[in-house]
Structures are given as structure tokens and as C-alpha cells.
Amino acid sequence: MADARWSSAAGAAAALAALVVALASGLKDLPGTWDWLSGQRSQFEHLSARERAEEPGTAQLLPVDAFDFFRSKLREGDRYYLGVKRGGFAAGVDRATAGRIFGRFYLLPAVQVDAPEKADVVLTVGIDPRSLGVALGAVEKYGGGNYFVARARR
Amino acid sequence: MTGSLAGLLLANVLYLVIGIALLPLLRIARTRAELASRLGLAYILGLAATGSLTADLALTGIPVGLLELVILALLVGVAAWRRVRRLAATPGNTLSLDSNDVGPASRVVGVACFLAALVLLAHAAHAFAVRPLLEWDGWAIWAMKARALYDFGGVAHGVFTTQPYGPLQHPLLLPALEATGFRSMGAFDGTLVHVQLALLGFGFAAGLWTLLRERVPAALAGASILAIVAADSTLRQLAANLADIPLAFLVALGVVALARALLDENAGLLPFAAVMLGAATLTKPEGLLFAAAALVPFVLIARSRASLLTAVAVVLILLPWRIYTAVHGLKNPEYSLGDALNPSYLADRSERVRPAFEGVWHQVWSSGWSWLVPLALVAFAAALLARCWRLAGFAAAWALLSFGGILLVFWISVVPVELTLKWAAYRTVASLVIGAAALAPLLAGEAWRHSALTVRVRPIRASEGGNP
Numbered sequence: 158m159a160d161a162r163w164s165s166a167a168g169a170a171a172a173l174a175a176l177v178v179a180l181a182s183g184l185k186d187l188p189g190t191w192d193w194l195s196g197q198r199s200q201f202e203h204l205s206a207r208e209r210a211e212e213p214g215t216a217q218l219l220p221v222d223a224f225d226f227f228r229s230k231l232r233e234g235d236r237y238y239l240g241v242k243r244g245g246f247a248a249g250v251d252r253a254t255a256g257r258i259f260g261r262f263y264l265l266p267a268v269q270v271d272a273p274e275k276a277d278v279v280l281t282v283g284i285d286p287r288s289l290g291v292a293l294g295a296v297e298k299y300g301g302g303n304y305f306v307a308r309a310r311r
Numbered sequence: 312m313t314g315s316l317a318g319l320l321l322a323n324v325l326y327l328v329i330g331i332a333l334l335p336l337l338r339i340a341r342t343r344a345e346l347a348s349r350l351g352l353a354y355i356l357g358l359a360a361t362g363s364l365t366a367d368l369a370l371t372g373i374p375v376g377l378l379e380l381v382i383l384a385l386l387v388g389v390a391a392w393r394r395v396r397r398l399a400a401t402p403g404n405t406l407s408l409d410s411n412d413v414g415p416a417s418r419v420v421g422v423a424c425f426l427a428a429l430v431l432l433a434h435a436a437h438a439f440a441v442r443p444l445l446e447w448d449g450w451a452i453w454a455m456k457a458r459a460l461y462d463f464g465g466v467a468h469g470v471f472t473t474q475p476y477g478p479l480q481h482p483l484l485l486p487a488l489e490a491t492g493f494r495s496m497g498a499f500d501g502t503l504v505h506v507q508l509a510l511l512g513f514g515f516a517a518g519l520w521t522l523l524r525e526r527v528p529a530a531l532a533g534a535s536i537l538a539i540v541a542a543d544s545t546l547r548q549l550a551a552n553l554a555d556i557p558l559a560f561l562v563a564l565g566v567v568a569l570a571r572a573l574l575d576e577n578a579g580l581l582p583f584a585a586v587m588l589g590a591a592t593l594t595k596p597e598g599l600l601f602a603a604a605a606l607v608p609f610v611l612i613a614r615s616r617a618s619l620l621t622a623v624a625v626v627l628i629l630l631p632w633r634i635y636t637a638v639h640g641l642k643n644p645e646y647s648l649g650d651a652l653n654p655s656y657l658a659d660r661s662e663r664v665r666p667a668f669e670g671v672w673h674q675v676w677s678s679g680w681s682w683l684v685p686l687a688l689v690a691f692a693a694a695l696l697a698r699c700w701r702l703a704g705f706a707a708a709w710a711l712l713s714f715g716g717i718l719l720v721f722w723i724s725v726v727p728v729e730l731t732l733k734w735a736a737y738r739t740v741a742s743l744v745i746g747a748a749a750l751a752p753l754l755a756g757e758a759w760r761h762s763a764l765t766v767r768v769r770p771i772r773a774s775e776g777g778n779p
Contacts, residue, residue, distance in 0.1 A: 175693055182541075
């Protein structure tokens with residue numbers, strides 16, 4: 158019986174200790190988490206709806222205006238190939254990979270394919286689309302840089 | 312284009328309605344009193360059940376929006392209404408809230424902490440409502456899949472089956488939930504969709520409070536919920552639109568519901584556990600790991616038909632997704648669980664074990680989780696000292712199997728170990744840490760209850776002339 162009393166007393170003491178740890182943990186982090194959330198609100202509330210929509214690309218230093226140009230030339234369900242001139246990139250992947258990953262998200266509901274032969278539309282960054290070896294219609298160039306769009310000729 | 316917040320909120324009200332209806336239909340509430348006392352489970356139950364359904368419907372190209380949610384709410388609502396009319400008006404076997412408390416001070420502290428957690432979540436919703444998609448995987452994987460489901464009404468055009476859109480092994484609950492949100496808002500809105508994540512946080516807090524308060528002193532329940540919600544990593548990772556914190560919330564609620572079933576020796580919460588763990592398996596591939604880590608020891612300890620049925624229900628919830636991945640040959644490029652059963656494969660990669668263990672261990676103890684791990688360990692010690700063997704055994708088995716499972720994933724992965732630890736370890740441990748912290752009040756509460764019972768029994772025995 159004494160053993161049972163000891164174990165229940167020790168259990169109760171440990172339960173109280175758990176309560177103290179829980180309270181201390183919550184109260185320790187509450188101000189910092191609150192401040193971080195306040196900071197997030199003040200950092201982003203001034204952005205326009207358009208700036209918020211572009212932020213995934215802007216934050217990665219990608220030329221979102223060029224992707225807006227691409228998007229204006231694509232229709233729902235279009236299959237497009239995105240060719241990007243190779244180059245370094247700050248986010249840990251090369252520029253071509255970063256551009257393709259952003260395109261998969263930003264250019265929906267058009268669908269990216271992995272070869273120009275499979276594409277309805279060819280989009281390129283820094284590359285002449287006629288160099289890709291597929292028959293193309295008229296090539297359009299974006300005024301803000303070396304970004305090109307051409308529909309595949311079937 | 313911006314979406315309508317009102318539309319998103321309406322969709323979430325419908326999740327609540329569906330959840331309220333499911334409480335009697337799934338026999339989680341067997342009396343009217345139990346229905347009233349378990350209303351806190353309703354929102355997360357409705358969200359998880361509807362999310363699982365919409366993820367499965369997405370595989371067949373059936374989109375779910377406000378109209379479909381209204382129809383679903385009406386269907387389950389009418390069925391529930393008919394059942395509720397037949398429910399007994401007598402109190403159920405749910406424990407009285409007041410019976411667990413140690414006095415008014417506990418209630419004041421507990422309610423204050425719980426309200427503080429809710430206020431923090433409201434603050435999060437306010438911040439999330441203007442926060443764009445920022446984190447790479449948040450938009451490149453999760454929001455991309457959600458947007459594709461919204462644009463195409465389901466899996467289509469090879470977006471979910473062809474490699475440019477990898478990783479393809481992630482199941483679709485979170486993207487399907489967000490796609491339903493976009494349809495309800497009337498537009499794809501990568502900013503407002505974060506409000507859905509904050510609402511998920513509310514559902515977790517309300518659900519955990521309800522599960523704990525039937526058994527645990529208010530102070531323990533409230534303080535633990537505040538500790539989880541306020542921990543630096545919880546809301547930061549939730550804001551990133553990654554699936555790891557939603558997964559952790561579902562796993563934690565499922566594991567606590569299983570633990571409650573062990574303590575109560577009652578199957579009432581098992582359907583809730585099945586829905587939570589089933590939804591977890593549809594949230595991330597690791598969801599299956601955490602669910603199996605809970606269900607295997609649960610079935611072995613409970614040894615009941617109901618426990619087996621719970622495990623079967625979880626498998627059935629996952630089944631459509633597994634069929635889809637099998638039909639389309641979708642494989643995880645980073646690891647295959649079959650390699651975990653291959654001794655020579657494991658031996659060839661044995662040099663990964665030490666860095667994997669150290670990396671995962673380091674993340675479990677990361678300051679981002681505040682003192683959630685010490686909380687879980689102290690509560691576990693309390694349960695051991697009070698000889699709550701079944702509960703302590705279940706909690707230890709789940710935590711150890713989960714930790715071992717995480718370690719195994721990093722061991723068998725083909726990605727260089729330092730890279731995969733850097734990219735994924737900090738968030739893969741979220742389910743383990745939050746799940747353990749959610750179990751902590753139950754462990755400590757049982758130790759406390761045990762000591763209170765011992766104190767009460769002793770004078771009675773003494774007055775009866777029994778041996779002390």
C-alpha cells in the first residue's frame with residue numbers, strides 16, 4: 158500500500174510538473190509568435206492583389222512580367238514547352254529549372270510538357286524558338302526582354 | 312483575381328454542419344447530451360471527412376464546390392436529424408467536464424489558456440489573409456496541385472501523372488480542400504486560401520480541447536493546447552502552405568482519440584480516430600507511417616473487434632488513392648518502403664544511419680518546438696510513475712515507431728542524406744512532436760486522476776477497518 162501511495166504521489170508530482178512545463182512553454186513562445194504574425198500582416202497588407210499573385214515569382218527573382226506575357230498567349234489546356242537558356246540561379250536550382258517550376262504553377266490551366274515536339278505552344282527565354290527543331294508559326298517577342306512565343310504548326 | 316472570403320467561410324460553415332451531422336451518424340455521439348458535449352469535434356470531423364471525399368472524387372474528375380457541399384450537408388443533415396430524434400435524452404457515458412477538475416483555479420487557468428490559443432489563431436487568420444504564397448514548396452507543389460484541381464475539376468491533362476509535375480506521390484487531401492476553397496471563393500486566390508489553414512488550426516484546437524476535457528483537468532488541457540499553438544514552428548510552418556502541419560493536426564487528434572478509447576474502454580471515439588487517421592494518410596505519404604505507428608500498438612493493446620475495424624476503415628479511406636497510384640505507376644522517386652525490408656540495401660546504406668538519427672533528433676529538440684518534447688517526456692514519466700501501463704505503453708509505442716519510421720525514411724532515401732535532412736527533417740518531425748504534446752495532457756491527467764483516486768480510496772478503506 159505504501160508503494161502504491163508513493164507511486165501515486167510521484168505521479169501527481171510529475172503531472173504537476175507537466176502542467177508547469179506546458180504553461181511555461183506556451184507563455185514563453187506566445188509573445189514571439191504574436192509578434193511574428195503582426196510582422197507578417199504589416200509586411201504584406203499593403204500589397205495589391207496583383208502583387209500578391211505575383212509574389213511566388215517575385216520572391217524568387219523571376220521575371221513575372223514575362224510569364225504574364227506567356228500566359229496571355231496560352232489557352233486552357235494548351236500544352237506548352239518552356240525552353241530557358243541555361244544559367245545560375247540564387248535559389249539553389251539553375252535558371253531553366255526555376256523557370257519551368259514557376260511556369261507549372263503560374264501558367265495553369267495550360268500544361269507543361271517536357272519536349273517541344275509534344276507542345277501546342279513553344280515559349281522560350283533567351284533562345285530563338287526556331288532553333289528547337291519544330292515547325293512553328295509566327296514568333297512573337299515580348300518587348301521587355303528576350304522572351305518568345307510561337308504556336309506549333311501541325 | 313481575388314476570391315470571396317465570404318464564400319470560403321460559407322464552405323467552412325458547411326464543413327461544421329456536415330461534422331455535426333456525422334457525430335450521431337458515426338455513433339461518436341450516442342445520446343443528446345453526448346452530442347452537445349462533443350460538438351467541438353464537429354468542424355474538424357466535417358473538414359476531414361469532406362476533404363477525404365473530395366480528394367477521392369478528384370480522382371474521378373468530380374469537382375466539389377459550394378453547391379455540392381450544400382447537397383452533402385442536406386443529405387447527412389436529414390439522416391442525422393432522424394437519428395437524433397431517436398437518441399436517448401439521458402446522459403451518455405461521456406465523463407462530466409467538472410468531474411475531472413481539481414477546483415475552480417484549474418478551470419480558470421485552462422479556459423484562459425484555451426482562449427489565448429484561440430485569440431492567437433484569430434491573429435494568425437488576420438495575418439494569413441494578406442500573406443501571399445512565398446515558400447517554394449508551398450506554391451510549387453501544394454498550391455500548384457490545388458490550382459490544377461480547381462482549373463480542371465480533378466486530375467486531368469497529365470498534371471498528376473507525368474513527371475514535369477512531380478512529386479507525384481503526394482496524396483490530394485490538402486490540394487482538394489484548397490480547390491474546394493477556390494470554387495467557394497469563385498477564383499484561385501493564393502493569398503486568401505491561407506485562411507483555410509488558420510481555420511484548420513481552430514478545428515485542431517477545438518477538437519483537442521473536446522477530446523481532452525472529457526478526461527483531463529482543464530488547466531492541463533488548455534496549457535498544452537496553448538503550448539502547441541504558440542510554439543514558433545507550428546504557425547510558421549502552417550503559414551507556408553505545406554501539408555506537414557495539417558498532417559500533424561490530423562495525426563495528433565487521431566492518436567489522442569485512440570488513447571481515449573483505450574482509457575475509456577469504449578469504442579465511441581474510434582470512428583473519429585478512423586476519420587482523422589484516414590485523412591492523415593491522404594494528406595502526405597508519411598501519414599501512413601504515423602497512422603500505422605498508432606494503429607498497430609492500438610490493435611495489439613485493445614485486442615477488440617472495434618480496434619480491428621478502425622484499422623480497416625483507415626485502409627479503406629486510403630484505398631482509392633493507392634489504386635490510383637498503382638494504376639498510373641506513380642512511385643516515390645526518393646524512396647521505396649520495400650527497400651526497408653531488404654537487409655543488403657539497408658547494409659549498403661548503413662553510413663546514413665548516424666547522420667539521419669542525429670539530424671532527426673536535433674529537429675525533434677529544435678527550439679522551434681519550444682518545450683513540447685520535455686512536456687511529453689515529463690507527462691510520460693508521470694504516467695509511468697502512476698502505473699498507467701496501457702496508456703503509457705501505447706504512447707511510447709506510437710512515439711518510438713514514429714521516430715523509427717522517420718529515421719528509416721531518411722535511411723533508405725536515395726537523396727544525399729545531408730540534403731534530405733536539410734530540406735525535410737524540420738517539418739517531417741512535426742507530426743511526432745505535436746502528436747506527443749497532444750498526448751501529454753492525457754498522460755499527466757491519468758497520473759493525476761490515479762493519485763486522486765488513491766487519496767479517495769484510502770479513508771474509505773480505513774473507515775471500513777480494512778488494511779491500509
